[in-house]
Amino acid sequence: MSFLTSLFxxxxxxxxxxxxxxxxxxxxxxxxxxxxxxxxxxxxxxxxIKRHISVDQDKVQIKMxxxxxxxxxxxxxxxxxxxxxxxxxx
Amino acid sequence: MSFLTSLFxxxxxxxxxxxxxxxxxxxxxxxxxxxxxxxxxxxxxxxxIKRHISVDQDKVQIKMxxxxxxxxxxxxxxxxxxxxxxxxxx
Numbered sequence: 151m152s153f154l155t156s157l158f159x160x161x162x163x164x165x166x167x168x169x170x171x172x173x174x175x176x177x178x179x180x181x182x183x184x185x186x187x188x189x190x191x192x193x194x195x196x197x198x199i200k201r202h203i204s205v206d207q208d209k210v211q212i213k214m215x216x217x218x219x220x221x222x223x224x225x226x227x228x229x230x231x232x233x234x235x236x237x238x239x240x
Numbered sequence: 241m242s243f244l245t246s247l248f249x250x251x252x253x254x255x256x257x258x259x260x261x262x263x264x265x266x267x268x269x270x271x272x273x274x275x276x277x278x279x280x281x282x283x284x285x286x287x288x289i290k291r292h293i294s295v296d297q298d299k300v301q302i303k304m305x306x307x308x309x310x311x312x313x314x315x316x317x318x319x320x321x322x323x324x325x326x327x328x329x330x
Contacts, residue, residue: 171277174264187261190292198284202277 169229171199177221188214188221196225203229259319261289267311278304278311286315293319 173195177188192212199205209228215221263285267278282302289295299318305311 168270170266170268172266172268174266176260176262176264178260178262180258187292191288194288194291195285198281198288201284202280 171203171225171227171229173199173223173225173227175223175225179219179221188216188223192223192225199227203227206230261293261315261317261319263289263313263315263317265313265315269309269311278306278313282313282315289317293317296320 175188175191175195192214196205196210205227209230211224211226213224213226215223265278265281265285282304286295286300295317299320301314301316303314303316305313
């Protein structure tokens with residue numbers, strides 16, 4: 151899991167321990183077209199996440215990189231402490 | 241982008257060039273609880289994707305890894321050629 155640690159671990163600035171949710175999307179295109187798929191998914195995936203955790207818009211970082219053959223989207227969310235439910239035994 | 245190439249490029253078996261959509265979710269937990277967030281998101285994110293591309297269930301690979309402090313989900317989708325719309329000029 152070290153590749154993820156290095157990939158995802160570079161943006162933490164606050165010394166306080168917080169939960170983070172990070173999403174990486176990559177769309178590899180063999181041919182032409184559909185380069186906008188990732189941008190379509192971005193908003194809807196954020197909506198899905200907001201159904202489960204309360205997201206402070208200031209704590210969301212979005213980075214998009216559209217290459218010729220690969221489009222990538224990185225979403226980094228700092229999860230507010232208050233939205234974490236108590237640990238359940240299920 | 242070479243880290244993603246190596247991270248994501250290991251499952252291609254077909255010699256035919258195809259589109260692929262790959263999603264990586266990582267939930268870093270500072271404290272206890274909410275280890276099930278990633279599994280909750282899995283189904284709903286797949287629903288979002290299916291709204292935009294037709295997904296053959298056989299072409300979806302899902303891998304989940306729940307560690308003590310980090311839960312990870314990897315979704316790998318091979319996009320059928322037929323679902324790719326013609327390139328538009330928008």
